[in-house]
Amino acid sequence: MEALKRYQREVLPAKVPDEQKQQWFQLRKWHLFLGDVFLDDVTPGAIAHGRDALLTDPFFLAPATVVRYLAALSHLFTVASTEWEWLDNNPVRRVRRPRLPRGRVRFLSKEELSALLESCQQSDHPCLYPITLLAVSTGMRQGEIRNLRWENIDLSRNRITLEHTKNGERRAVPLTGRARVVIGEYSKIRRLDTTLVFPSTRNPQVPADLRKAWGRAVTTAALEDFRFHDLRHTCASYLAMSGATLAEIAEVLGHKTLSMVKRYTHISDTHTTKIVERMNGAMLDSVP
Helix, strand or coil, X not given: CHHHHHHHHHXXXXXXXXXXHHXXXXXXXXXXXXXXXXXXXXXXXXXXXXXXXXXXXXXXXXHHHHHHHHHHHHHHXXXXXXCCCCCCCXXXXXXXXXXXXXXXXXXXXXXXXXXXXXXXXXXXXXXXXXXXXXXXXXXXXXXXHHCCEHHHEECCCCEEEECCCCCCCCEEEXXXXXXXXXXXXXHCCCCXXXXXXXXXXXXXXXXXXXXXXXXXXXXXXXXXXXXXXXXXXXXXXXXXXXXXCHHHHHHHHCCCCCHHHHHHHHHHHHHHHHHHXXXXXXXXXXXX
């Protein structure tokens, strides 16, 4: 579709780099579903067929991902109808969005985490272990980690700086403990033909692809119902168990509001109760 080329030329440059790449990938996927047709020939039925194909694709497990794909296509049609005047209506508005499940919290027990990290260390993929360790240690998103460049990492100050994040704000991430040690060692064998921290072995100018290696590691560790994004939930859950407030968890994860971290309230409340019980026991057990 000519609209894709114009959208890439006129609209995408105004977005942050990561968002540009993500939306362009999403729109090219839609191009495969819809074919080379005029915009006003695209029907809600054709879009719904693409939606259903995404929902049944094993790589697109989360309905929220499909909602984002629909949003990208909808924006293209909105621009085409309001600014370019190429058509009268946005057909995406007539397509039902997948129902989003209640916020999912799947996090690893200490035994599961140990098994996963061990299987990642045994993987043939050179980036799998440090990427997984960073994800569970910092709560960073997979895209944030895969697109890291060495200028983002300050080993002297034990800090990672994310210039482009999902909410559009710059974020500093502490780099401590085993993750700091592993990244420090990893920096000694870094490739000199790219600034990417975790480059592809085939093309060092693009980030490493983890899908196959990750799948094998999860299988080897015998984990059930576990996705890469759940490493972020694991980090947040252990922060809650360590006594972090919801505001502190939101700051670590890079959320602007507390709404996204309220799913960890029950974990935080449980451990807060235990802390108060211990305090009361120490303070009042000997008091008549």
